[in-house]
Amino acid sequence: MSDSYFAEKQVAIAAVRRACALTSSVFNKLVRNETLTKDDKSPVTVGDFAAQAVVNTILSRTFPHDPIVGEEDASDLRADTGASLRERVVALANESLTAPLQPGESESWGLGPTHHRTTEELLAAIDRGNYEGSRTGRMWTLDPIDGTKGFLRGEQYAVCLALIVDARVELGIIGCPNLPADPAQPAGERGALFVATRGHGAFQLPLRPAGEALQPEEQAARLQIPRFTPERLNLLESVEKAHAKLSFNERVARVLGVTRPPTRMDSQAKYAALARGDGGVYLRMPVGSGYREKIWDHAPGSLLVEEAGGVVTDSRGQPLDFGLGRTLGENYGVVGAGKEVHATVLEAIKQANQEEAKEECQ
Ligand SMILES: Nc1ncnc2c1ncn2[C@@H]1O[C@H](COP(=O)(O)O)[C@@H](OP(=O)(O)O)[C@H]1O
Numbered sequence: 356m357s358d359s360y361f362a363e364k365q366v367a368i369a370a371v372r373r374a375c376a377l378t379s380s381v382f383n384k385l386v387r388n389e390t391l392t393k394d395d396k397s398p399v400t401v402g403d404f405a406a407q408a409v410v411n412t413i414l415s416r417t418f419p420h421d422p423i424v425g426e427e428d429a430s431d432l433r434a435d436t437g438a439s440l441r442e443r444v445v446a447l448a449n450e451s452l453t454a455p456l457q458p459g460e461s462e463s464w465g466l467g468p469t470h471h472r473t474t475e476e477l478l479a480a481i482d483r484g485n486y487e488g489s490r491t492g493r494m495w496t497l498d499p500i501d502g503t504k505g506f507l508r509g510e511q512y513a514v515c516l517a518l519i520v521d522a523r524v525e526l527g528i529i530g531c532p533n534l535p536a537d538p539a540q541p542a543g544e545r546g547a548l549f550v551a552t553r554g555h556g557a558f559q560l561p562l563r564p565a566g567e568a569l570q571p572e573e574q575a576a577r578l579q580i581p582r583f584t585p586e587r588l589n590l591l592e593s594v595e596k597a598h599a600k601l602s603f604n605e606r607v608a609r610v611l612g613v614t615r616p617p618t619r620m621d622s623q624a625k626y627a628a629l630a631r632g633d634g635g636v637y638l639r640m641p642v643g644s645g646y647r648e649k650i651w652d653h654a655p656g657s658l659l660v661e662e663a664g665g666v667v668t669d670s671r672g673q674p675l676d677f678g679l680g681r682t683l684g685e686n687y688g689v690v691g692a693g694k695e696v697h698a699t700v701l702e703a704i705k706q707a708n709q710e711e712a713k714e715e716c717q
Pocket residue numbers: 397426498500501502503504592593594595597598599620621622623642644646648649652
């Protein structure tokens with residue numbers, strides 16, 4: 356792995372690893388009333404809030420001038436009705452931040468047993484994620500738990516962090532605590548960390564740091580999307596019907612001549628799966644509800660796929676624009692695939708659109 360954004364990469368890997376340890380341990384202890392329903396009807400748990408508090412606390416200490424676009428904010432925790440939730444989030448975040456230093460971490464990052472934070476400090480850290488985004492300059496984007504619904508089901512979710520500079524994703528980190536470490540052994544050990552730096556490749560590392568060095572070459576496996584023939588392709592798609600138009604995916608699969616059933620998986624674990632050679636196509640078509648995709652749901656995943664030799668665009672072939680603010684703007688869906696397959700998928704989408712329009716006229 357190269358030295359481009361080396362300091363940022365070290366810090367981001369450590370922050371995501373801590374957040375992953377936190378969320379895995381929360382899952383086993385999660386009780387009723389530790390999940391809220393947000394205004395958009397989506398769930399958020401003490402795990403999402405605490406993970407955002409941890410990552411933002413670390414980033415604020417190490418890169419104090421960098422703004423952060425984070426999914427969550429602390430308003431529900433500050434409300435009187437949020438008192439018990441708030442206490443739990445503070446306890447979980449402090450437990451994580453005060454855990455002993457791990458290989459590659461520095462005490463100057465404000466980590467370790469003497470670094471308790473106050474409630475106000477942690478709520479302020481969560482709210483550091485309120486940045487509105489920008490076309491210019493540096494910013495981080497954080498999804499503390501991507502795939503909260505998957506997390507609650509005990510299935511796939513991911514802690515996702517990216518550094519964006521002048522609207523271009525430069526660094527992407529995805530921690531997947533429930534993803535098999537080795538795709539060839541689906542029932543084997545779980546947990547994988549994915550790291551991509553623009554121009555320097557995509558890698559899988561162990562989720563838990565091993566040995567003294569942070570990322571010795573032998574621990575990082577370089578990822579490359581293989582060439583796919585149609586018989587080997589299958590679509591990687593959301594589990595949630597409300598998030599993506601899965602009936603349209605079936606149509607696209609038919610046009611492509613894909614015979615294998617789709618793989619349904621929550622979160623940016625789908626991008627990670629594609630980057631390491633599973634499936635071959637990430638397909639997410641809008642359901643037509645006016646929903647706008649959020650930058651934290653795609654920033655690290657899209658870079659990971661690109662650095663593994665793939666292409667990620669919207670369904671018209673336009674690049675995703677990370678400079679528009681917290682969202683990607685008008686929603687034309689997202690398509691990710693290896694270089695050779697991507698253009699074919701765009702063609703198949705065109706054809707599927709025409710077929711659908713024709714049927715709707717009849
Ligand atoms: N109507 C909608 N259309 C598309 N995506 C949506 C959506 N409502 C929520 N999402 C996003 O879908 C993400 C999960 O992705 P996937 O469907 O691939 O598992 C959610 O992330 P969170 O779980 O972080 O809130 C959320 O941001």
